[in-house]
Amino acid sequence: MSQNPIFHDYTFGGQERKELDHVGHFVLPGLLTTDAQQQLTESLARIESLIPGCQKGYEPNRFAAEYDSYLESLIPHPQMLKLVRQVLGEEIRYDHCVSLNRSGGNGGIGWHSHGYSDDDPRFGFVRIFFYVSGFDADDGGLKAVPGSHLYRDPKIQGATDETLREGWLAGKTHPETGEPLAIEALSVPPRTVILMWTHAAHAVSPRKQDSDTRWTVVYAYRNPGRPTRVRWVTPEFERKPIPGAEGLMSHY
Ligand SMILES: O=C(O)CCC(=O)C(=O)O
């Protein structure tokens, strides 16, 4: 099956990989093609419309790729897999695809991190955020703490920037530079992709009341070998023959 390109040209070599490992996230501004932007916006709006009254435990936002064939088709998209392998190496598994749409007035989310193979950095887990409509720092904007991922702490928490600074961040330094860890608030243009190691501390600022919906989806992949609790994949979906996804869908 030939698929339309989803990414413009980009560079992700040794230098970029080093930066991802040092900072914990890597921004690819405007990477998505306008065709992908259009199709993603349609798919994400569809997912949103399916949420009211949905089946508990099988929510369209949490199992987004299972509810939408375009979102499903991106799991094994050759450009997606190339990017994932540039980050994780050859041996990869799909973990989940979750829509993260935030309409005007959405409260954002407080500081947190996610876990995977917390005691062994040889097993990586990367979140690939598609910020289809972009965001400003003060309007549904992603925030992160460069270097925080190196602690591999799956339980970072903080309701506000202040509580994070007074709590988890207090006294912590970047393990490679010794510089104090600090919060970075990002702003990105439409069609931006952000790679993030799953242990990175991150949060999202509230969406302004009169702003339109921020269309976003995250695809997560990992090196197999360790259990993952997230893995929002139903047994049916795991068995579904998706062209190009052979070998990607199993837990181990
Ligand atoms: O909505 C976002 O931009 C990020 C949400 C988040 O924390 C996540 O998907 O891990």
Ligand SMILES: [Fe+2]
């Ligand atoms: Fe998160």
